[in-house]
Amino acid sequence: MKLFLDTADVNQIREAWSWGIVDGITTNPSHVAKTGRRAMEVYEEILGIVDCPVSLETVALDAPGIIEEARQLARLHRNVVVKVPLLREGLKAVKTLSAEGIKTNVTTTFSPLQALLAAKCGATYVSPFVGRLDSIGHDGMELVRQIKTINVNYGFQTEIIVAAIRHPKHVLDAALIGADICTMYFEFMEMLYLHPLTDIVVDQFLKDWNKIPK
Numbered sequence: 001m002k003l004f005l006d007t008a009d010v011n012q013i014r015e016a017w018s019w020g021i022v023d024g025i026t027t028n029p030s031h032v033a034k035t036g037r038r039a040m041e042v043y044e045e046i047l048g049i050v051d052c053p054v055s056l057e058t059v060a061l062d063a064p065g066i067i068e069e070a071r072q073l074a075r076l077h078r079n080v081v082v083k084v085p086l087l088r089e090g091l092k093a094v095k096t097l098s099a100e101g102i103k104t105n106v107t108t109t110f111s112p113l114q115a116l117l118a119a120k121c122g123a124t125y126v127s128p129f130v131g132r133l134d135s136i137g138h139d140g141m142e143l144v145r146q147i148k149t150i151n152v153n154y155g156f157q158t159e160i161i162v163a164a165i166r167h168p169k170h171v172l173d174a175a176l177i178g179a180d181i182c183t184m185y186f187e188f189m190e191m192l193y194l195h196p197l198t199d200i201v202v203d204q205f206l207k208d209w210n211k212i213p214k
Ligand code: E4P
Pocket: 006, 026, 027, 028, 107, 127, 129, 131, 132, 163, 164, 165, 183
């Protein structure tokens, strides 16, 4: 499973990129707002740090506006993936962009039928927001399972990005389902490395090593 980092914080991106496990970056307007910087400045810096797909979100609500924004974003760098919200106008735009060879990530996806429409329009990626579904008492991972089944049934190439992750168990569940990608905050990516027994055993080995006559 590919691991994407979900942030617009360039320090986090630089650090995580150095670990060698990051396969992509997803940003959204909320992440960019947190940086307090101009969006284009942040995007250009991210694209200079990593060499992998970088999702940059459009904010227009009509298809012509989304298409215009998407073309501008796509011109920034070959790694740009244009993130488009799952609206009727958004999917109209995705159909056009896909025919132009511009990669798209259909975001804010909350139902399997929405994902089916995204795939039919040629979306490169679809992003189900699992944590947000869990938080209203639904089963976010069930949505991922359903999208996976639909993609297999019809041979859709649209990759599933499991998004709005709230804990490492979401990452494990995504991997067990066979989702293509999981995107997560920096703190969850850090947590993937951790297990208390690892620390205890490494510590014990070092102590024992120091007892060996040198
Ligand atoms: C994914 O691409 C989104 O940026 C992100 O996962 C949204 O998650 P949130 O619910 O934490 O805002």
